[in-house]
Amino acid sequence: MSGGVDSAVAAARAAAAGYDVTGVHLALSRNPQTYRSGARGCCTLEDARDARRAADVIGIPFYVWDMAERFHEDVVDDFVAEYAAGRTPNPCLRCNEKIKFAAVLDRALALGFDAVVTGHHARLGADGLLRRSVDLGKDQSYVLAVLTREQLDHSIFPLGDSTKADVRAEAARRDLAVADKPDSHDICFIADGDTRGFLHGKLGATPGDIVDATTGEVVGTHEGAYAYTVGQRRGLDLRRPAADGRPRYVLSITPVTNTVTVGPAEALEVDRVYGERPVWTGGSVPAADVECEVQLRAHGAPVPATVRVEDGRLVASLHRPARGIAAGQAVVAYRPDPAGDVVLGSATIATTERAGAAGSPASGGTH
Structure with a gap:
């Protein structure tokens, strides 16, 4: 429970469905006052208090788990190292991969819980496949595409069939004080939103x-x-x-x-993207070329592509050029489906190129 409206409603829905629910807030900052404040982040002291009040209203036990050191090592240090290497990381994606669905899930299973419930806007179908949210403007399947099949088997996303407006209205009906709380923006561990200044202080x-x-x-x-x-x-x-x-x-x-x-x-245009460390969320490695769509940044529009596996890498040949694709971001492959686009898998973008443009700045190299 981050202290926001989404996780509060997710917890309330899980409890109303009859699950034995325990609320957990993650203390991720070594010094919470250095993280975002003013109800704009997900790691502040105000957020912890908001999460606790929501748990009280729902009527569930509530705990704070201190994961500051793990978060600093796996997310903050990784963020700085990626920029130093000329790449552009997505810290929310890394937090999902390393913290919420690794450290938290591992501890939850060890304590005897069956699953982790979050307020992410994404869906898990009856077939267990990860799909986009019905609210495409709030869809977060892109930052969840790093999850393995085993992790998804122990995950619940109750909000995937609702719009954000629906979630806020439900929070108000449930008397949750966070019903009108603004969404978090930017990077939670950069207090003033000045990424350049933060990196200058580190590097x-x-x-x-x-x-x-x-x-x-x-x-x-x-x-x-x-x-x-x-x-x-x-x-x-x-x-x-x-x-x-x-x-x-x-x-x-x-x-x-x-x-x-x-x-x-x-000169920014590329039509081939190479991704390293692929995770096949759908459960199996494609044995042949797959016609699908790929998303190349968190809020980017999908691009038709042919995806294949080559030397252990995900290779996406785009059907039309895309611009400004940065190494360090994720390439996420989606299969169009009548029940909602299915996440096939993801990889971290390593290099890009424009076919027939070898030697250009967008060919190979680090972007």
């Missing part, structure tokens, strides 16, 4: 060059390549405008040379 200043991909000229400098991500346009502070006057975007980040490469928007 320090590492000045380097910003290079134009077309001319090879140095067109600016930076204080740390970790402050940039593929597809970024704002905040580049380039000294020399492009010859054609068009805006330039970050095309790639090369930690070895501490270089940020920029160029025109069309």
Whole structure:
């Protein structure tokens, strides 16, 4: 129970369905006052109090589990290390993988519980397959696609058949004080929302060059390549405008040379994505090419693709080019289904390329 409306209603529904429910709030910060406050996060002291009050209203036992050290090692340290390596991680995805459905689930099973219930907007069908929520605007199946078949077998997502408006209305009917609490935004462990400043505090200043991909000229400098991500346009502070006057975007980040490469928007286009460490949420590794859709960022639109397994990697050949695809994000494959799109599997994006464009900034390399 994070202290938000979704997890409160999920707990209430589980209790109303007759389950023996215990509420658990995760203390994830070594110093809770350094995490987001003002009812905007999921790790604050206010959130813990809100979760406890919701549990009291529902009438279930409530505990706080201290997982600050595990969270710092598996999520915060990983976040910093990924940016230092020129990648753009998704900490919510990592938290689901390492904390909520690994550390928490393992402890719950050891204590004799059968499953972990969360307020994620996603569905588990009668066949046990993970599907998108009916509320596509709130769908969170993308950040759950790292879960294994065994983890899903011990998971319950009661909200997948409801819209967010339905959830808030139900919370009000149940007299849950969090009915109108704002959703959490941004990254919970960055108190002021300044990701660049947070990374600077962890990694320090590492000045380097910003290079134009077309001319090879140095067109600016930076204080740390970790402050940039593929597809970024704002905040580049380039000294020399492009010859054609068009805006330039970050095309790639090369930690070895501490270089940020920029160029025109069309140079961002890729049509092949390679993912490492695939997890086949559907339960089996595809034996042949699969026609499906892939989602390449948390709130990105699905792209038709052909997915196959090659040397243990997930390879997605996009049917139309996509722009601004960053290494470190997830590629999630979905199979269209009349009952709702089914998650086939996911992988961490390692490299991308444009077919027939070998040697371009978007070919191979770290983005």
